[in-house]
Amino acid sequence: MKRDIRLAVLLLSIISLTVAAATAWELWAARERTLAKAYTHNLNLTQALDTYVEGIITQSSMLLLGLAERLEADGSGPAQLERLRQLAQRQQSLLSQLDGIVVYDANGAWLMSSNGNAPPGTSGADRSFFIHHRDTPSTDAYIGEPIRSRSTGKWVITVSRRYNHPDGSFAGVISVTLGVENFLQLFGKIDIGRHGAIGVTTVNGQVLVRYPFRQSDMGRVLSRSPIFSGYLDHAQVGTATFNSSLDGIERIYAFRKNERYPLVTTVALGKDEALAAWRADALRTVGIAFGLLMVIVIIGCLMILAIQRRIRTEALLVGAREDLLKANRQLEVLASRDPLTGLQNRRSFDDHLAAELRRAHREQAPLSLLLIDVDYFKRFNDTYGHPAGDDCLRSIGQLLTDRVRRPGDLTARYGGEELAVILPSTDSAGAQAVAEQILQRLWQSNLTHVGSPFGRVTASIGIATLPAGSGASATALIGAADQALYRAKADGRNRLDSAPSLAAAEP
The missing domain is CATH 3.30.70.270 (Reverse transcriptase/Diguanylate cyclase domain)
Structure with a gap:
């Protein structure tokens, strides 16, 4: 009889360990599936936002090219600048993202602004984009750091281009300003949770736009962030999980480097939020597994008591068997149903x-x-x-x-x-x-x-x-x-x- 009891205890232990191991494996696999879905969701968002930002920059670059050709061909006299201002205003009405268009001369003085006359004495000579074009002969479009517009006071991103005199010397700069607020309005419509974040930066980590918006983030450089210090060296597109250098929150990141412009789009979800549904399911699963283990333990105890008290064993085993069959039938019914709709699965x-x-x-x-x-x-x-x-x-x-x-x-x-x-x-x-x-x-x-x-x-x-x-x-x-x-x-x-x-x- 002692041998039978030892065998029963061994069998009970093996079953309990098997159920516990299977539950742990399923919980881990479900967690990995949840994270994989979050990564895929973020990558899809970065693709859409990267395309959106690229389209705006491309439209701005084409506008700059047309304005530069007019300046270089027609000159910058009062009549020419007035025609240019009218053209810029028409273009600005077609592109809702545009905050303004400004033409600077070789000394940084404002020649024309689509938003009206420039404040007296206003100069752009100290702006980084102006210095870049003045010192660089390239006529390619340049995406500058976020600045406060001197005409509207709003935070804007500059896309600028140099224009030259007929002899090829520096004649000035044309700047298109894109309102940061316009980007934030779009990003705010995307459900990224309470701790999610969307960002557009340059390849060297300069923050251009970040949602949710914080004044302290404007002008910040994230070159030490893992994405810029490690991941972008090996891949144009990818995912990562780490604590944000801005607020310390652990997030699931997806990043995508634009193929045409030195821009990086990132989408991040708070890891705790991404796993919230999994945690709820895990608690339910653990509860069910614990209940099942308790049933197994009870059945094992009944088996041991049955060995010790053979007279009472038959009735107890028959009752336990009926309960188990009923539970199995109920589980079969539940297994055939979709929990959300109540339809068959x-x-x-x-x-x-x-x-x-x-x-x-x-x-x-x-x-x-x-x-x-x-x-x-x-x-x-x-x-x-x-x-x-x-x-x-x-x-x-x-x-x-x-x-x-x-x-x-x-x-x-x-x-x-x-x-x-x-x-x-x-x-x-x-x-x-x-x-x-x-x-x-x-x-x-x-x-x-x-x-x-x-x-x-x-x-x-x-x-x-x-x-x-x-x-x-x-x-x-x-x-x-x-x-x-x-x-x-x-x-x-x-x-x-x-x-x-x-x-x-x-x-």
Whole structure:
């Protein structure tokens, strides 16, 4: 009997350690997946912002080139400067980011300002961009450090260019000023959390724009930051995690060096904020694992007591077995459901589709599949936030549940904002009728979506039907529905598209 007890204790210890190790591994893997998603999100943002900043600088450079050519060809007399001022004002009205355009002579005196007459005695000879052009013969555009505009008092970034006399000597500088506030307004619309940050700097670490804005950051040089002191030496694009040299907060950074200009765009999320959802899930997982360990310990104790008291063992073991089977059945039900929408999950979808495909082949019956994608869902999340996006998916999931009611039909969350409906014994016409009802009901729901050209939440649906007697596979059916969905989205969204008939199996 002692030997049996020792074996039971050993088995209990092995199971407990296995559960603990599996839980720890899953928590670590989930954490890594969360961080990977944060890195990808940041990299995508840096790509978009880098393109935005590059476009503004390129437009400014082209404007400078045109103005310089006019100055060099027509001269800088009063009439010519007046025409130039009128041209600059028209260009300024077309580029909302422009704060002003100023022309300086060779001594730094203001010749022309698009914002009106220059204050008496105003000079730009002490500005770093003016000194750069005066001492450098290159006529390339130059991106200067952030300064306070002497005409408006606002923080601006200068993009400037030298213009020359006919003999090639220095004639002066043309400067385009870009309002820092305009950049901050755009960056402020991006959800980066309470401790997130977005920055645009020169390649040597000179801060041009940083959101959230702090007066003390203007003119700061981050050359000792890990991104500039290490990462940019080896890669144009990358990610990193470290404590900010500005405020000491640990952030997840993504950086991208512009291919045309000496600029670096960075996007950072507070690491604690990025892992907040994971921590909540981890606490739930640990709680479940602890509960499971407690169940295992209790079952082990019951086993030991059963060895010692054989008379009471049978009743205790039978009761424990029934409880365990009931728990397993409940877990199987939970495992087949998507926790957000309440629809079947991807695993349940795959199993159900395989079973219905076998039945369709056996009974020579048609089988239809709808793939549904919520239109402009990323814009919805960006506009209203992810909790509102979750509510939107739940509403659509309930809509599908209300419209698809036959016992053999199945509605599932296929992935992200993509949903699926399996319609056994349904031909192409029937599937199209169901899809039209779904689109009509969703339109009537009138879920507001200002980021969509339709003004409300809509969806695109791809339909694929396996005709009676077809030997096509599940992969072919899903692929056909996916292609139909792609065509529906390409044709303008808020519509459905049906795939051609799947007449035969794939080779």
